[in-house]
């Protein structure tokens with residue numbers, strides 16, 4: 001999420017005269033607080049009530065009252081980017097796209113100071129996440145009267161996930177994991193100093209959105225003395241001071257930076273590949289909105305010829321689901337999946353090579369355990385690359401992969417069965433036998449600040 005969405009930069013560009021013809025929006029729903037316009041098949045009445053309740057809840061979350069004299073927010077759902085460009089031109093704003101500094105796809109956003117949200121969408125797209133995200137920016141502007149990506153983007157994701165009863169993210173994490181691996185997390189001060197374009201630079205792979213989401217989770221969830229309970233004070237300070245000064249006025253920033261970097265390290269130990277994964281206290285939970293499997297890999301790769309293992313306890317999987325592991329994950333095109341298939345009482349080993357599946361090897365499991373969907377699963381790989389898969393501490397199958405087992409990251413695989421709609425899977429008590437970087441604290445904290 002994130003990189004493509006968000007507020008639109010209007011900085012430093014004078015308004016141009018109003019010339020564009022009015023785009024037409026055949027679908028309209030209005031209330032005192034919100035107006036929804038769509039030129040594409042969208043349930044505008046439902047979205048209007050959703051937007052009203054999002055506004056209410058987000059204001060409550062930030063301790064703000066609705067100002068009855070405030071004009072309604074106008075939300076435009078547009079099939080074509082050209083329509084958003086026409087709206088910009090009509091309102092005298094500079095054209096957002098193309099632009100000289102743009103490295104990321106433009107999909108619209110909230111226009112600060114204007115009460116307008118314009119979003120690109122297709123017929124039938126579920127636009128609730130995007131609408132709630134942009135309204136969160138609007139409420140942030142109401143409350144503090146200025147912008148601050150470092151807080152605003154994460155707060156928009158945080159409040160939207162809560163509003164839609166989804167797990168807390170971030171859900172993407174690959175850019176963040178790369179930064180943690182290279183010890184390249186920015187200092188908090190540098191993070192607060194990123195420009196609009198730097199924050200959204202495609203080359204960061206969404207890292208700054210993830211870092212903002214994690215910072216907001218620290219600000220709202222951390223119970224450490226010096227952090228807990230101070231968020232309302234931060235909002236108060238943001239009304240009077242620029243963001244970095246407001247942060248320093250509210251917190252011991254060294255303490256805050258430490259908590260934030262630690263959270264970034266922990267959050268990026270597992271990197272989602274497919275599926276929307278949410279993490280907390282050793283529990284990994286995935287939601288799939290479309291048919292397919294989910295995949296999550298560890299940030300760390302094993303050393304060549306060094307044994308490793310992963311243990312986990314899946315819960316609540318329905319009969320017909322398949323669950324297992326991957327090893328040697330180098331990319332979406334190269335890895336090996338080892339999956340328990342109850343329907344054939346076997347362990348299926350399949351190589352993903354160059355974007356194709358090789359013909360699977362089926363390793364029979366003589367006594368397929370009845371409680372496979374809730375027993376502890378363990379993958380153990382020895383120094384020669386022989387894989388042993390156990391369920392409830394009983395070995396089910398062995399398969400020799402050789403050096404390929406060490407060529408990339410290990411991870412979890414699940415294809416949860418569900419009759420229709422969303423499908424879920426939960427993995428509890430997940431532990432890995434790879435050394436944790438927290439055992440080697442040189443990665444974080446006390447070293448020289450390499451940020452430039």
Ligand SMILES: [Zn+2]
Pocket residue numbers: 005006007133137152153156
């Ligand atoms: Zn945003």
